[in-house]
Amino acid sequence: MNRAQAMLLLMLSGSVMATETPRPPERPAGSAPFENFVGRWTTAGREKEFLETCEWYQGKLHVACNSVSRRADGSNGHSMSMLSYVPSVGYAHSGIGSKGPYETFDKGRWLEGKFVFDSHGTDAGAPVTSRISIGPFTSEGFLFVVSTSADGVSWSEMNRTTYLRLR
Numbered sequence: 001m002n003r004a005q006a007m008l009l010l011m012l013s014g015s016v017m018a019t020e021t022p023r024p025p026e027r028p029a030g031s032a033p034f035e036n037f038v039g040r041w042t043t044a045g046r047e048k049e050f051l052e053t054c055e056w057y058q059g060k061l062h063v064a065c066n067s068v069s070r071r072a073d074g075s076n077g078h079s080m081s082m083l084s085y086v087p088s089v090g091y092a093h094s095g096i097g098s099k100g101p102y103e104t105f106d107k108g109r110w111l112e113g114k115f116v117f118d119s120h121g122t123d124a125g126a127p128v129t130s131r132i133s134i135g136p137f138t139s140e141g142f143l144f145v146v147s148t149s150a151d152g153v154s155w156s157e158m159n160r161t162t163y164l165r166l167r
Contacts, residue, residue, distance in 0.1 A: 030085040033110050034063045036137040037083060044162040051166075057082070083115075091115055093132070105132060113137065126150060141165050 034056075041052040052067035063083045071077050081095035091108030093115075095101075105117035114135030121128055129152055133145045146159040 030087065030091070030110065031061060033115070034083055034085070036135070036142065037063045037065065040166040041141070041163045042166055044164055047164070052163075061085075091117070093117055123148075131155065139165065 037054040038056060039054060041054070043050050046069070049070040050067065051069075052065055054063050054065040056062075057064045061084070065081045065083070067079045067081075069077045069079075078098040079095060081093060084092045084094075086092060089106055091110065092104070092106040093108065094104040105119055108115055108117040110116075114133050116134075117132045119130045119132075121130065127150065129149045131147045131149070133143070133147070135142050141162060141164040144159075144161040144163060145157060147155040147157050149155045
């Protein structure tokens with residue numbers, strides 16, 4: 001084989017490889033509940049001030065949500081969150097805000113139609129568990145509830161937000 005034939009063979013093999021479409025990764029069964037998040041949302045009582053759009057991220061393995069909210073001073077706040085399912089870890093939620101806040105929860109679980117995320121920390125030197133519960137989901141919306149507990153048995157609700165699906 002001469003040099004010209006080798007170059008032609010190399011070019012042809014490269015064009016065949018370039019036209020192959022990569023297979024998307026297999027979606028883990030645990031990612032199915034994320035379908036509940038896909039759509040446009042507002043929150044009860046803030047219908048004119050808050051909008052969140054959640055879409056499947058490339059490959060349908062994660063859901064990415066972007067929100068904008070009108071602040072009391074008239075400026076707009078922005079936030080972004082990502083919901084993921086990793087079989088070895090469970091559910092994970094990460095979020096950032098335009099004023100710098102960052103939060104991440106992992107080892108979440110899908111329990112009785114709700115996502116449940118626990119975070120362990122301290123408050124004034126005493127152990128405390130924070131819990132975020134998202135759901136149950138209906139065609140109209142879902143609840144987002146933040147609770148805390150000092151003993152993991154008795155829970156105090158700190159915040160309850162009702163998300164409403166926009167049509």
